[in-house]
Amino acid sequence: METTLLKVPEVAVRLGISRAKVYELLADGELRSVRLAGSRRVRSLDLDDFIAGLDESWPKGAYTRRPMVSASRRG
Secondary structure, eight states: OOOOEEEHHHHHHHHTSOHHHHHHHHHTTSSOOEEETTEEEEEHHHHHHHHHHHHHHSOTTTTOOOOOOOGGGOO
């Protein structure tokens, strides 16, 4: 399997976040990266691992459904 090296803007697009947030994840060590000729790159495998780990770190029941309240009952 071929490993792809992604640029930070490409990672940002794939995650749907800003480049600044990607750099935060890199600085915090949450997302692994490599240096290549003075540029920061993220291996596609490391990005896949990061994404897979998101489910494990998400608190259980964080998005539980609340009962719907009709507009007439809101006041």
